[in-house]
Amino acid sequence: MTEQLHKPGFETRAIHAGSEPDPTTGAVTPPIFATSTYKQDGVGGLRGGYEYSRSGNPTRAALEECIAALEDGDRGFAFASGLAAEDTLLRSICRPGDHVVIPNDAYGGTYRLFAKVALPWGLEHSAAPVADVDAVRAAIRPGQTKLVWLETPTNPLLNVGDIEAIAAVAHEAGALLVVDNTFASPYLQQPLTLGADVVVHSTTKYCGGHSDVVGGALVVRDHELAEKIGFHQNSIGGVAGPFDSWLVLRGLKTLAVRMERHSDNAEAVVDFLTGHGAVSQVIYPGLEEHPGHAVASKQMKRYGGIVSFRVAGGEQQALDVCAKAEVFTLGESLGGVESLIEHPGRMTHASVAGTDLEVPADLIRLSVGIETAVDLVEDLSRALG
Numbered sequence: 001m002t003e004q005l006h007k008p009g010f011e012t013r014a015i016h017a018g019s020e021p022d023p024t025t026g027a028v029t030p031p032i033f034a035t036s037t038y039k040q041d042g043v044g045g046l047r048g049g050y051e052y053s054r055s056g057n058p059t060r061a062a063l064e065e066c067i068a069a070l071e072d073g074d075r076g077f078a079f080a081s082g083l084a085a086e087d088t089l090l091r092s093i094c095r096p097g098d099h100v101v102i103p104n105d106a107y108g109g110t111y112r113l114f115a116k117v118a119l120p121w122g123l124e125h126s127a128a129p130v131a132d133v134d135a136v137r138a139a140i141r142p143g144q145t146k147l148v149w150l151e152t153p154t155n156p157l158l159n160v161g162d163i164e165a166i167a168a169v170a171h172e173a174g175a176l177l178v179v180d181n182t183f184a185s186p187y188l189q190q191p192l193t194l195g196a197d198v199v200v201h202s203t204t205k206y207c208g209g210h211s212d213v214v215g216g217a218l219v220v221r222d223h224e225l226a227e228k229i230g231f232h233q234n235s236i237g238g239v240a241g242p243f244d245s246w247l248v249l250r251g252l253k254t255l256a257v258r259m260e261r262h263s264d265n266a267e268a269v270v271d272f273l274t275g276h277g278a279v280s281q282v283i284y285p286g287l288e289e290h291p292g293h294a295v296a297s298k299q300m301k302r303y304g305g306i307v308s309f310r311v312a313g314g315e316q317q318a319l320d321v322c323a324k325a326e327v328f329t330l331g332e333s334l335g336g337v338e339s340l341i342e343h344p345g346r347m348t349h350a351s352v353a354g355t356d357l358e359v360p361a362d363l364i365r366l367s368v369g370i371e372t373a374v375d376l377v378e379d380l381s382r383a384l385g
């Protein structure tokens with residue numbers, strides 16, 4: 001593209017960053033480079049720096065450039081899953097004996113990574129509520145804490161952490177702030193612009209957006225940090241393959257329009273659930289009574305597509321609602337075009353049962369898709385009886 005006077009807008013970056021038409025054919029979408037290796041023009045004569053696809057692949061590079069541009073970062077790294085991205089990040093920055101502060105309602109798989117994989121390896125952690133900056137500060141062990149790990153909004157309780165305030169607390173203690181931006185997506189929230197050092201994504205979710213790929217990403221601004229992550233990405237090898245990279249890149253192109261519709265539909269669902277006799281609590285950062293509403297309004301463009309709610313009839317009713325819903329498909333994951341319903345206590349968050357991170361048994365999580373809003377509301381109405 002010719003030089004522009006202003007920085008291209010989000011949608012323009014989503015569609016064009018990393019996706020220059022192919023120089024040989026003019027193909028407007030980046031090809032899927034299904035190749036493990038590359039012909040060298042004489043020993044060491046690499047074309048474009050590519051030598052082996054764990055180290056670099058043009059389709060993956062296109063995705064990495066695009067996601068970095070959307071997060072307002074300098075370097076992006078694409079992985080085989082969100083957890084592969086998280087594991088690579090931990091090993092890039094932490095050593096046995098270090099300490100990490102994590103949310104007390106972190107995604108179950110993230111908690112399992114810290115509790116069952118990183119802890120036996122020697123990386124300690126403490127859990128603190130993301131909405132309480134003082135509690136996060138108190139959980140830091142000066143000198144030992146290398147990372148403060150934030151999810152906002154959290155999964156599945158949708159607690160909101162103040163990225164700017166927590167970045168200041170982490171930096172005071174010489175620690176880095178990592179923000180898992182999976183729930184918000186870069187369209188609704190850009191943590192690096194608020195002081196975070198690393199953004200994590202499960203690109204399986206809104207970035208991919210069509211429930212057809214599992215992937216992860218890291219985005220940073222700092223050059224030294226990027227070098228460390230790049231070294232570990234190649235050394236550990238949990239990279240995104242070319243097909244998966246292509247699917248996520250295609251998803252990113254429509255992220256903005258999808259997030260607007262996810263947010264519209266979530267608001268319609270929240271309106272319906274609020275005041276319904278069978279519902280004891282609706283949890284959505286867009287609600288004025290949500291304790292994180294003011295912070296969410298400050299740092300998010302809109303409030304996203306995830307709605308959690310509790311039912312008055314306890315766990316059995318929660319399970320019944322999940323079973324009766326039809327347009328909402330019963331399934332794990334989130335962030336796709338189709339609406340999903342799940343019971344976190346028995347499904348996504350079963351791995352935290354019996355710990356401080358256990359979620360309420362009467363909780364239901366909705367990933368509100370982009371179908372016709374009235375169909376979603378009618379489906380919930382039927383399922384709630």
Ligand SMILES: Cc1ncc(COP(=O)(O)O)c(C=O)c1O
Binds near residue numbers: 183214216
């Ligand atoms: C907030 C959050 N972070 C990370 C992950 C892990 O990502 P993946 O399943 O792609 O490994 C998930 C998965 O559900 C998630 O919801």
